Amino acid sequence: MTSPTHHPRSLFARRWQRYRPRHELLGWVTLALLALIVAAALPHLFPETLLRHLDQGRLHAGAGLLVCGAVFAVLGSVLRAVLSAALGAGLLLSVGLSVPASFASHTHDRAADLSVLSFNILGTNRRDEDLMGAIETLDADVSVLLEVPALHRQQARLSALYPYQVGCLDDQPCDMAVYSRYPIAGERILGFHTIFGRLIVAPLETPGGSVTLVAAHFTKPYFGRAHDLQMDVIIELMANLDGPVVLVGDFNSQPFVEAFRTSLFERAELRLASRMEPTWPALPSLALSRLGFAIDHVLVRGDVTPVAVQLVDDPVGSNHRGFLSTFDLDGR
Secondary structure (H helix, E strand, O other): OOOOOOOHHHHHHHHHHHHHHHHHHHHHHHHHHHHHHHHHHHHHHOOOOHHHHHHHHHHHHHHHHHHHHHHHHHHOOHHHHHHHHHHHHHHHHHHHHHOOOOHHHOOOOOOOOEEEEEEEOOOOOOOHHHHHHHHHHHOOOEEEEEOHHHHHHHHHHHHHHOOEEEOOOOOOOOOEEEEEOOOEOOOEEEEEOOEEEEEEEEEEEEOOEEEEEEEEEOOOOOOOOHHHHHHHHHHHHHHOOOOOEEEEEEOOOOOOOHHHHHHHHHHOOOEEOOOOOOOEOOOOOHHHHOOOEOOEEEEEEOOOEEEEEEEOOOOOOOOOOOEEEEEEOOOO
């Protein structure tokens, strides 16, 4: 009796069916790997197009490549694992080299002269009572609130807490305001490229010394060149300000992006005070929010030292998390 023979094609079909899930998974992960590589490369190949704003996701692309590498390693594809891990590590290294070490990564044994809350509270936020309660609890000397119309019913409580205010003082549409316990002399509400009221200059006279607080709310970077032109406005403003400066707000940009780095770190000579911590989107789970984007920042220039810069964990209905920062104005 002769043994049955197997056609080579039937053998291949059986083997394919046996390993099909593994090959399909390898294929999908490879596609994800290629997509991440393209997303990371396009901004540098076409720097003058909107594609360069994919650079905002460079950190996430690097982390995604590392995840792809781990999946490839589990599936036994060594070459793909090494390639994706090396590319991911390279992207993460480029992020680390693009951002100067922040002051917040160090401990400063100094007394604080000034505390500032900077918080995009979301204009459609309906938890105005809870927001006001959080602001009172945080008890900052100065509160910079973006999309402040969400608190229009709390104006009496804000005025009781802060006798000095710049922005949103009338019934006209507005975006942001600075509330202060200390006198503000020579305040200015400026046009921010084509948008008025999203840039405020508030010179403060505090018991610890004088400092100029600048609050900014940048547009999203995919609206043409508006974001870059707003960076130019900040550069020009900084060139005309003397003494210590604190710049806070919603920058709608991660700090390792080229436009942010060259405009604010190099040309405006500002220093990052906050850690590169994700502030948007603020999800109900703090752990999930850690996967977001660092687009709200605290920067300083001159003789001002951040003592502590703390992320406000509870977004109180906002899609952002704010920063509570303290500063030493002595500068020595």
